[in-house]
Amino acid sequence: MNDGFLRACRGESVDYTPVWLMRQAGPFLSRYKPILAKYDFLTVCRTPELAAEITIQPVDDLGVDAAIFYSDITTTVVPMGMKLSYAPGKGPVYANPVRTSGDAARLRVPDDVSEGLGFVFEAQKICARELASKVPLIGFAGSPFTVAAYMIEGAASHTHVNVRKMVFGDPETFHVVMDKVARQTTNYLRGQAEAGANALMLFDSNAGMLGPRDYLEFNLPYVKRILADLQDTGVPLIYFGLGQHETLPDIARCGADVIGIDYGKKLRNAIDELGPNVSVQGNIEPYVLYQSRENIYERVAETLADARGARGHVFNLGHGVPTDAPEAMVKALVAAVHEQSETS
Amino acid sequence: MNDGFLRACRGESVDYTPVWLMRQAGPFLSRYKPILAKYDFLTVCRTPELAAEITIQPVDDLGVDAAIFYSDITTTVVPMGMKLSYAPGKGPVYANPVRTSGDAARLRVPDDVSEGLGFVFEAQKICARELASKVPLIGFAGSPFTVAAYMIEGAASHTHVNVRKMVFGDPETFHVVMDKVARQTTNYLRGQAEAGANALMLFDSNAGMLGPRDYLEFNLPYVKRILADLQDTGVPLIYFGLGQHETLPDIARCGADVIGIDYGKKLRNAIDELGPNVSVQGNIEPYVLYQSRENIYERVAETLADARGARGHVFNLGHGVPTDAPEAMVKALVAAVHEQSETS
Numbered sequence: 001m002n003d004g005f006l007r008a009c010r011g012e013s014v015d016y017t018p019v020w021l022m023r024q025a026g027p028f029l030s031r032y033k034p035i036l037a038k039y040d041f042l043t044v045c046r047t048p049e050l051a052a053e054i055t056i057q058p059v060d061d062l063g064v065d066a067a068i069f070y071s072d073i074t075t076t077v078v079p080m081g082m083k084l085s086y087a088p089g090k091g092p093v094y095a096n097p098v099r100t101s102g103d104a105a106r107l108r109v110p111d112d113v114s115e116g117l118g119f120v121f122e123a124q125k126i127c128a129r130e131l132a133s134k135v136p137l138i139g140f141a142g143s144p145f146t147v148a149a150y151m152i153e154g155a156a157s158h159t160h161v162n163v164r165k166m167v168f169g170d171p172e173t174f175h176v177v178m179d180k181v182a183r184q185t186t187n188y189l190r191g192q193a194e195a196g197a198n199a200l201m202l203f204d205s206n207a208g209m210l211g212p213r214d215y216l217e218f219n220l221p222y223v224k225r226i227l228a229d230l231q232d233t234g235v236p237l238i239y240f241g242l243g244q245h246e247t248l249p250d251i252a253r254c255g256a257d258v259i260g261i262d263y264g265k266k267l268r269n270a271i272d273e274l275g276p277n278v279s280v281q282g283n284i285e286p287y288v289l290y291q292s293r294e295n296i297y298e299r300v301a302e303t304l305a306d307a308r309g310a311r312g313h314v315f316n317l318g319h320g321v322p323t324d325a326p327e328a329m330v331k332a333l334v335a336a337v338h339e340q341s342e343t344s
Numbered sequence: 345m346n347d348g349f350l351r352a353c354r355g356e357s358v359d360y361t362p363v364w365l366m367r368q369a370g371p372f373l374s375r376y377k378p379i380l381a382k383y384d385f386l387t388v389c390r391t392p393e394l395a396a397e398i399t400i401q402p403v404d405d406l407g408v409d410a411a412i413f414y415s416d417i418t419t420t421v422v423p424m425g426m427k428l429s430y431a432p433g434k435g436p437v438y439a440n441p442v443r444t445s446g447d448a449a450r451l452r453v454p455d456d457v458s459e460g461l462g463f464v465f466e467a468q469k470i471c472a473r474e475l476a477s478k479v480p481l482i483g484f485a486g487s488p489f490t491v492a493a494y495m496i497e498g499a500a501s502h503t504h505v506n507v508r509k510m511v512f513g514d515p516e517t518f519h520v521v522m523d524k525v526a527r528q529t530t531n532y533l534r535g536q537a538e539a540g541a542n543a544l545m546l547f548d549s550n551a552g553m554l555g556p557r558d559y560l561e562f563n564l565p566y567v568k569r570i571l572a573d574l575q576d577t578g579v580p581l582i583y584f585g586l587g588q589h590e591t592l593p594d595i596a597r598c599g600a601d602v603i604g605i606d607y608g609k610k611l612r613n614a615i616d617e618l619g620p621n622v623s624v625q626g627n628i629e630p631y632v633l634y635q636s637r638e639n640i641y642e643r644v645a646e647t648l649a650d651a652r653g654a655r656g657h658v659f660n661l662g663h664g665v666p667t668d669a670p671e672a673m674v675k676a677l678v679a680a681v682h683e684q685s686e687t688s
Contacts, residue, residue: 158502161666169634208587211607211629211662213646243552245589246610263555266590285555290513302557318555322505 002135005066009199009236009258011279011311017304017341018065019334020138022240023320024058025070028327031057042086045071048123055127059135061327062334066136066199066314069124069192073142073203074150076188077181079116080107082151090155097154099162104176113187120188121195128196138238139197141188143204144181144226145219151177160209167210167218174218182222186229193233200230201238202256208243215247220254227255238281242319248273263318267306279312284333286317289325293332300336315341346479349410353543353580353602355623355655361648361685362409363678364482366584367664368402369414372671375401386430389415392467399471403479405671407678410480410543410658413468413536417486417547418494420532421525423460424451426495434499441498443506448520457531464532465539472540482582483541485532487548488525488570489563495521504553511554511562518562526566530573537577544574545582546600552587559591564598571599582625586663592617607662611650623656628677630661633669637676644680659685 004018027033032054035044044050054070074092078084083095098104114121127137142150149163150156157163166174189200202223210219227237240260241251251259252274261270261282271280284303288296300315307313315337321330348362371377376398379388388394398414418436422428427439442448458465471481486494493507494500501507510518533544546567554563563585571581584604585595595603596618605614605626615624628647632640644659651657659681665674 156502158500164631164666165634168629168631208608212610214629243587243608246608246613264552264587264590266556269590285512285558287508287512290509322508 001131001133002065005136005314006198006236008312008314009238009279014312015343016338017307017313017315019315019337020064020066020068021058021062021317021321021330021334022068024062024064024068025054026321027323028321028325028330029057029061030327031061040086041072042075042084045075046119048119048126051119051123052126052130055123055137056130059131062331063338064135064334066138067127067131067134068138068201069120069127069140069197071120071140073147075120076117076141077147077151077184079110079113080180080184092150093155094151095154097162098148098151098177099166101170101173101176104173104180107177107180109180109183109187113184113191117188117191121191124192124195124197128198136198137196138199138201139189139192139195140201140203141185143202143207143219143239143241144178144185144222145209146204146206147185148174148177148181149206149209151181160206163206163209167214171218178218178222182226186226189226189230190233193230193235197235199236199238200233201240201260202226204239204241204244207241208245212246215244216250220247220250224254231255240281249275252278258312258314260316261318267303268309271307271310276311279314280307280310281314281316283316283318286319286322286325289322289329289333291329293329296329296333297336297340300333301340304337304341345475345477346409349480349658350542350580352656352658353582353623358656359687360682361651361657361659363659363681364408364410364412365402365406365661365665365674365678366412368406368408368412369398370665371667372665372669372674373401373405374671375405384430385416386428389419390463392463392470395463395467396470396474399467399481400474403475406675407682408479410482411471411475411478412482412545413464413471413484413541415464415484417491419464420461420485421491421495421528423454423457424524424528436494437499438495439498441506442492442495442521443510445514445517445520448517448524451521451524453524453527453531457528457535461532461535465535468536468539468541472542480542481540482543482545483533483536483539484545484547485529487546487551487563487583487585488522488529488566489553490548490550491529492518492521492525493550493553495525504550507550507553511558515562522562522566526570530570533570533574534577537574537579541579543580543582544577545584545604546570548583548585548588551585552589556590559588560594564591564594568598575599584625593619596622602656602658604660605662611647612653615651615654620655623658624651624654625658625660627660627662630663630666630669633666633673633677635673637673640673640677641680641684644677645684648681648685
């Protein structure tokens with residue numbers, strides 16, 4: 001197996017900077033579209049062979065150094081009692097948003113996490129087997145804050161009014177929700193490591209919703225608890241807190257081996273603030289994929305230069321691949337990372 | 345006139361920290377609702393007596409130290425050729441989004457800014473007259489980037505895919521749009537100063553859309569140009585770049601007297617990074633308004649403490665007042681700022 005990704009996560013020497021891309025399994029890939037034209041999204045997520053196929057596609061088609069399991073952060077909490085559906089064009093919706101202490105009390109944390117989520121572990125076993133001679137498999141979950149925010153709103157939201165009101169107006173209920181989601185998340189990630197995931201990542205897409213003080217009170221403690229519980233899996237742990245730019249000295253001590261950095265943060269500043277005990281992952285602007293090859297090459301060189309001084313660097317975008325990014329440019333970006341970082 | 349706000353903008357001594365609140369004229373005010381129940385939003389904006397009445401309400405009802413003119417950033421560019429309408433529940437929509445170089449070429453910059461915007465200057469004359477013995481009036485506009493983003497998307501957007509694609513894929517067209525919007529914005533703000541505004545503010549709600557490098561190339565230069573052009577008005581200039589947390593040393597030199605800080609940035613860090621030549625405005629978490637009086641009091645004290653060391657401090661929220669914030673708590677926050685900052 002090409003283990004450059006795992007080595008960079010641990011801060012060990014590498015032959016070249018490993019790269020993978022958030023949302024690398026997506027509609028910009030020509031081989032993805034026929035599958036999603038044939039099956040709806042939830043069916044793909046819940047059919048192990050299909051989820052595995054989509055997980056592996058970018059490894060073969062883009063030359064990335066890690067696969068990330070193809071799934072959605074909203075499925076994890078269905079066994080907790082959330083009623084999930086996909087409205088066309090609206091994305092995932094929960095019919096029973098969590099708004100009151102009664103709603104929070106009704107949430108279950110199954111003793112057996114494979115209850116209702118067995119399809120994930122089945123798919124990961126297929127991935128782990130098929131990727132064994134290729135690249136590591138990253139298992140993942142939404143962070144408890146990001147998942148709880150979705151459960152409270154019930155659907156995608158720009159303003160997150162209901163989440164914010166619960167955090168500030170009813171913090172007791174919010175902590176009940178967070179505690180339960182955190183326990184489910186720990187079990188879910190442990191199950192993925194047992195199914196063969198070689199690294200585990202927490203996506204905290206809503207981390208920027210709270211300012212520094214409130215993030216440290218309402219969000220980060222649950223991340224820490226989960227990552228502490230997962231230390232014994234022995235696999236590298238990654239945390240990505242989108243939009244949380246002021247608390248990196250705290251985030252550096254959350255228990256992750258690697259901290260993802262979004263494109264809004266200067267990578268050099270991030271490395272300075274994180275200190276020498278963690279690796280970084282990131283953070284090129286995703287929309288450079290709409291620029292010329294020459295521009296992409298130049299921006300990759302800048303990002304690699306900015307990352308010097310990091311304990312380890314996993315190259316990534318600072319956010320997901322845009323859904324209609326030109327596939328050739330995505331390949332060009334991956335090749336540019338490898339070519340320019342090679343230590344001969 | 346209570347000139348504490350203007351003095352803090354200029355870094356002069358004050359008897360207490362002046363405070364006003366972004367979106368202080370809004371539906372949380374009991375006297376606002378009856379007006380908006382009777383007239384639609386665009387009618388209110390375009391009827392000088394109504395816009396003036398709503399502008400002045402929070403001065404009388406909340407005890408704030410400045411009024412901000414009641415308007416919407418989308419109206420400014422209607423005379424440039426944008427076809428604006430309000431769809432109920434969807435907010436402002438432009439029927440002719442700017443997507444191509446042809447669209448950009450068709451945008452006009454009227455020689456006389458009062459063409460199509462006379463209602464704004466009429467309303468501000470009323471405000472200036474009625475506020476003369478009370479508090480200063482802040483005129484404002486959307487920053488060119490934020491306004492251009494709206495023109496390109498055509499409607500509110502979470503992902504801003506069209507804006508991002510134009511910035512990175514067709515930067516020439518983007519610069520044409522920015523140049524024209526910047527000229528219209530300069531004329532618009534100058535007109536407001538002539539109508540009696542005592543300070544001028546640029547709201548850059550989309551500043552965080554671009555990472556540091558691209559913000560410095562595609563956004564900040566236009567802010568600088570506008571503010572340079574407005575120096576001769578003699579009124580304090582304020583710039584608020586929401587979500588732009590890494591470029592404050594550059595923003596400090598944009599030509600503004602005051603830099604607004606959002607709640608995602610630590611105020612002490614902001615003051616350090618801005619240096620001694622500008623005042624700061626901000627940045628308490630808006631949703632503390634859903635907490636108890638005791639909590640609000642404590643959070644106000646923390647914000648005041650964090651702002652010590654600033655050249656001048658205008659107290660504000662780190663984002664707008666939530667639409668259904670409890671009016672009594674908004675009053676309590678304003679009173680807490682005055683009480684705790686008084687220099688006896």
